[in-house]
Amino acid sequence: MSTDAVIMLRRNFKHTLRNPVTVFNAVLLPVVIMLMFVYMLGNAFSVGVKYIDYATPGMILLAVSYGLGATATEVNDDMTKGIINRFRVMDVSRGAVMTGHVIVTMLRSLISIAAIIGVAFALGFRPSASSLDWLAVIGIIVAACFATSWLTVAVGLAAKTPQSAGLAIVPLILLPFFSSAIVPAAKMGAGVRQFAEYQPFTPIIESLRGLLAGTPSAGYAITALAWCAGIAIVGYVWALATFRKRV
């Protein structure tokens, strides 16, 4: 990573720390949602296993997606508030500006996920994953964070205003609810069920679920990683093209 990217990362990290809304949405809200589902609704769902064991992988993905809203808005802020022209005249590469946002988004998500897993353990989460499985879990989480971050940076660049950037990313934030995160896709109504089965978050969640339960599935893992690679490439290419067009 270039020096400029490190400087940008430090700047974006300060932004997160100084914005209570960002901290709440990205870190605390996923934990609150998890408590809500596990405590209030968990007993009403019959998913075949202990609900906290079922729900934790889904909550991990929820934590990833809830961190994206702030990134879309911040990226757009940079573009619309004139500071990007200052960076350009100073020869700061577009790579550094975008990488700074991607990495800070990933860091934020990883902190939130650590909190989710910690709280899950406190709520009785007992995974049977081996240390190798845990490594795979971390690998898939990082891949998912990386891919969604790039896509979000692209959305932030493409939007006209910070508000519309925040709005444009909402579908991505809601996507985990239409996956197997909360309840198995098989229990959903027709239409939603097919959508849930084929959307990218389901294989990602299912691969994590398998790994954490000690029953990894190579099929889900491959589909999950393929989705991540696809989303990352689309996000990266789109972000680069938009950046070039925009400034």
Next chain:
Amino acid sequence: MSNTAIAASGLRKAYGDKIVLGGIDLDVRAGTVFSLLGPNGAGKTTTVNVLTTLLKADGGTARVAGHDVATDTKAVRAAIGVTGQFAAVDELLTGQENLQLMADLKHVGAREGQRVITELLERFDLTESAQKLVSTYSGGMRRKLDLAMTLVGNPRIIFLDEPTTGLDPRSRRTMWDIVRGLVADGVTIFLTTQYLDEADQLADRIAVLNHGRLVAQGTPSELKRQVPGSHVRLRFTDVFELDAAARVLPGATRDDEDLTLRVPGDGGVKSLRALLGQLDEHSIDADELSVHTPDLDDVFLALTGRANTEVNAQ
């Protein structure tokens, strides 16, 4: 030429059918203030964006600090500082952190950076607010910080795009003093403004831009000489007085709506006394009298007005 800081020839830029720059020629000597003056939408910001490598021109060439803006962007960027129309400051950082960000990006060493930042904060009277978030700053403070950020790394050519638009009179004066201080240090300033008094106060040379074309160029006094001389303006209480005065002063032009009469003259005491004598003699009572010497407003209105009719005639 070593004493030319900015040179442009035939700069053109269009968005679709809309011509924003229709062939601009500029020559700015090093160590001077050059002001590009024009109404909103004249093409001032576009000119700045082309000269600062933020925008590619469709045609023409421009050299800044001796480097071509189209082919040698890196060298141009290393030589210039830009303060745009909207304060490009980071609201979630403190004033100090904003300056530190600039020092880091310009790879100024830690100790040197600290010295430069302390000095800039002092010079711009921001030391007290240095540890506060910029989101709490007033408009004037933001502009000052913006300019301070531009000065990190000591650029020798500085572009200021409407630096005082929206500022209160006091902040404007502070800004002017800062600009004068920079010029005294030998910095070249390229300033755009829509305020004529600002150009008059600061600029060594002024170019008037209207509809993407330069309609005049010169020193402030050269430009002022281009418009008709001074006159005395008389206001009357009713149209009968105005009629009477117009009969006595045949060389004057009357404005029935304003009940005013514009009498050409040099504005000197002698001619003024003669004028008042004439009015007395005919018992004409003027309500109000004012002496006008041409200022840049007259120049501006005359020039941009003329340019408008030319465009319409085409």
